[in-house]
Amino acid sequence: MSRIYNVAIVGCGIGRSHVTEGYLNSTDRFKVIAVCDLNTERLDEFATEFGIERKTTDFNDLLAMADLDIIDICTPPGVHYSQIMAALKADKHVVCEKPLVGSLKEIDEVMAAEKTSKGRLMPIFQYRYGDGVQKAKKIIEAGLAGKPFAGTAETFWNRGPDYYAVPWRGKWHTELGGVLMAHAIHIHDMICYLMGPPKSLFGRVATRVNAIEVEDCVSASVLLESGALASFTATLGAAEEISRIHMAFENVTFESSHAPYSLGNDPWRIVPRNPETGKKIDALLADWQPVPPRFAGQIRALYDALETGGPLPVSTTDARAGLELVAAFYHSARTATDVNFPLGPDHPTYESWIPEHYRAQAG
Ligand SMILES: NC(=O)c1ccc[n+]([C@@H]2O[C@H](COP(=O)([O-])OP(=O)(O)OC[C@H]3O[C@@H](n4cnc5c(N)ncnc54)[C@H](O)[C@@H]3O)[C@@H](O)[C@H]2O)c1
Incomplete structure (x- = not known):
């Protein structure tokens, strides 16, 4: 019989989706x-709905549970x-939501730990x-796509006052950034996963949709290490929500797919x-x-x-590569300069x- 890992949420x-899509599918x-x-x-509602035996308001209680294998931080x-x-x-395995942490220094400390x-x-x-x-990834890795020429990554989502009524959202100290950190981080990770890492980035950020501290519109011109060019655009003010990656290889x-919250799923247009x-x-x-798809795939692969x-x-x-993109975007926008990767101490x-x-x- 295969081993079963004990998890705490x-x-x-979003912890609910980790359970319904992820753990309950495995x-x-x-x-x-x-x-x-x-x-x-x-x-109380969560524990009752999913029949979870132990519930606590104190994170430290989890660290003391000897039979707990994975702490899933949401x-x-x-x-x-x-x-x-x-x-x-405490030597627990950890799953953690994006954005993993709030600076490059913190991610380096996490990687050391x-x-x-x-x-x-x-x-x-x-x-x-x-x-x-995954089909696109397989075709690219098999060498069938050839030389990458250019790509676009679009996050056209919609967030309004109800979303930002949650006190931690929209603020630098608790959300740690805006659309770059919380929303477009996914598609920026995906396009680099498919087309390769960035070499330099020129970005702009603006707050145009909501009355918040952090940005809600961004765009960037990105030179990839391969020499291919990419452009990233994201807004939280789209009347029609889509996500889209569009890439021309040789x-x-x-x-x-344009499905805003499941763009990894079929159908993708793959045009030879x-x-x-x-x-x-x-x-x-x-x-x-x-x-x-989504948490079902990632959590199964974790096992x-x-x-x-x-x-x-x-x-x-x-995760570090994703945070480097965020840091580069902010620095470029504030200094009106091209930022070269990697970003170190x-x-x-x-x-x-x-x-x-x-x-x-x-303070
Ligand atoms: N991967 C995705 O698609 C996705 C989607 C939504 C949110 N997220 C990320 O998930 C995280 C949570 O977002 P959310 O929308 O679920 O927020 P949320 O506010 O709906 O839920 C967060 C929960 O954490 C609890 N909490 C806060 N501090 C705590 C602490 N110290 N100990 C225990 N519980 C604590 C809050 O009471 C709240 O119930 C964020 O990092 C967000 O960016 C990811």
């Missing part, structure tokens, strides 16, 4: 045995760093899962330049095994990594990208 918002691999939230009403972004560090110190812990840390980037994105053009390439793609995908000791489906290196945004006057307000 911390935070009963009950042969995981069991949610504990839940933690500061809000007792949410905590708290607001400003809480992630301290909870990740404590969980790794990961090395000394018996626990492993998997950041969430669930949009990488699903048949559409032999194939790819266009993702000629019938010969089309035949090679058909042969490559002939015995395609469906890849479960295999834990069991085999193989690479995690999403790593802290991936000598970069002005390394310790924080929160604007000076907000940092000063927090």
Whole structure:
């Protein structure tokens, strides 16, 4: 019989989707045995709905549970760093929502802690899962797409006052950034996952949709290491919500599904330049095994990594790359300069990208 990992959920918002899409789709691999939230009403409802035996408002209670294998952190972004560090110190495996932490310094500290812990840390980037994105990845990795030329990543979503009525949202110290950190971080990760890492970025940010501290519209011109060009645009003021990745390679053009919250799923338009390439793609995908979408796919893949000791489906290196993009965007927008990657400890945004006057307000 295969091993079952015991899981605790911390935070009963998106934590619900981790359970319904993720753990409940893999009950042969995981069991949610504990839940933690500061809000007792949410905590009680969550525990009752999913029949979870243990519930607590104190995160430290989880650290003391000897039979607990995985702590799945779904708290607001400003809480992630301290909870990740404590969980790794207690030698627990950790799953944590995006954005993983709030600066490059913090991610480097988390990566150092990961090395000394018996626990492993998997950041969430669930949009990488699903048949559409995984077929594109397979075609590119097989060398059938050829040289990458250009790509676009669009996050056209809609958020209004109701969304920002939740006190931690829209503020530098608790959300740690705006549309870049909370929303477009997914698609920016995906396009780099498919087209390769960035070499430099020129970005602009603006707050135009909501009365919030952080940005809600962004755009950037990105030079990728391959020499291909990409443009990233995101807004939280779209009357029609879509997500879209559109990429031209030498032999194939790819266009993702437009489904805003499941763009990794089929259908993706995969357009070969000629019938010969089309035949090679058909042969490559002939015995395609469906890849479960979103949290179902990522959490199932976590099990295999834990069991085999193989690479995690999403790593802290991936999370760092996502945060580097965010840091580069802010620095470029504030200085009107091109920012080169990688960004190390000598970069002005390394310790924080929160604007000076907000940092000063927090003391
Ligand atoms: N991957 C995605 O698509 C996705 C979607 C939504 C949210 N998120 C991320 O998930 C995280 C949570 O977002 P949300 O929308 O679920 O927020 P939310 O406010 O709905 O839920 C967060 C919960 O955490 C609880 N909480 C806060 N501090 C806590 C603490 N110290 N200990 C225990 N519980 C605590 C709150 O009481 C609240 O119930 C954020 O990082 C967000 O960016 C990711």
